[in-house]
Amino acid sequence: MTLVELVITVAVASLVITAVVASGITMVQFTQGQGRRSAAEATLSLALSQLERRMSNAGVGFANARFAARMRNNVAAGTLPNYDGSTTDVVTRGAAGAGIIAGTDVLEVAMSPSGMRRTGLVSVARTGNNVRLATADPFLEDPATPNELTAPSGQIVLFTDPWEPQDACLARLTAAASPSNPNLQLEFLDDDLASAGAGPNCLSGAACPCTPDSEVYVLEQKVRIVVYQQANGADTGLYLQEATGPGTFGNVFTPLALGVENMQVSPVVGPLLDGGNLAVEGCTATAIAGAVPNWNVCRCNTAPAAPCVLGDNALPQPEEAYVRSMTIELTARAERIVGARLPASFDAPQGPVDDLNRMRASASVQIPNPYLPMQ
DSSP states (O other): HHHHHHHHHHHHHHHOOOOOOHHHHHHHHHHHHHHHHHHHHHHHHHHHHHHHHHHHHTTTTTOOOHHHEEEOOOSEEEEOOOSSOEEEEEEETTOSOOOTTTOEEEEEEEEOOOOOOOOBBSSSOOTTTTTEOOTTOOOOOTSSSSSOOOSSOOOOOOOOTEEEEEEEEEEEEOOOTTTOOEEEEEEOOTSOOOOTTOOOOOOTTTTOOOOOOOOEEEEOOOEEEEEOGGGGGGGOOEEEEEEEEEEEEEEEEEHHHHHHHHEEEEEEEEOOOOOOEEEEEEEEEEEEEETTEEEEEEEEESSTOOOOSSSOSSSSGGGGGGGGEEEEEEEEEEOTTTTTTTOOTTBBBOOOOOEEEEEEEEEEEEOOOGGGOOO
16 A cells, blocks of 8 residues: 555545544434433423412312412512512522512412312491301301301401402401301401502492402412522522412422423403403403304413503402413423524513523413302
């Protein structure tokens, strides 16, 4: 073999070896990327199953969707109330402090206490801060053997009209009723459990409870589902913030699925319970049009220019009492790809380029419990 042939042979062999090494590196990178995508898929599956399990209990034991699943849309940096005078921090993504991540949606799910299924009934119009219950009502306590209410313990009660659930309000129990004194003594509250003085007004302008036959429920068990980060953006994920007292939260967060970076919620609002039309900002939910069945719901918070947006006010809007379901979209981090960024989701804009690719998954969760007593 001549020197020229030897040089050519070595060069060809070098090219072959380089190609084999490059192919191996590419295969390793592909395998790693596929592994990260599979991990992201598993994270999203776990997170959605956790969400669905908790949302399936929204409104158990009482008839009002507005208090069953409250959403806060694209929360701004600052704080959220814990309903006991304390607050939870809302921080920008990757900030030095721990907190709920700004720009994500927050879900609060409420239900009656375990085993509590009996309903109280108002019998006469409210007098001051006293509400009279119907004769033989299950909320009329025998002081010797209390079972439903244990005042004064700060228990939260909900008054609602079963056929017009937008007429509803919350109150804190200061003294329980008894067979000899069928009056609940109350402090009326807004939806953040702050004292509301005379109490929120009904749509008619009357004081809540809005009608003499309003129903009353104990409303204490509550959880908050959030996208949360530890200090400096560590362990970002979907977390559970549980209640520590009657309707209040503590700043203890339990991880449900680490790796989730965004949660966006699109509530679906249906027509009035009697079939009448319900205007939800720029959308109208209908059940009947021209005496013909015409089921049309309002899907809100679907895009920056959505016809209706819920959860953007300080307190829930009356039409949130007619939320029938919620579509929840979660975003989780996967592999690195040049030019990738946090994608837009419903009415949340995309993030800046950070070369991190993400995966998304969604589920539609029904909220049937508040309507079961009326079917």
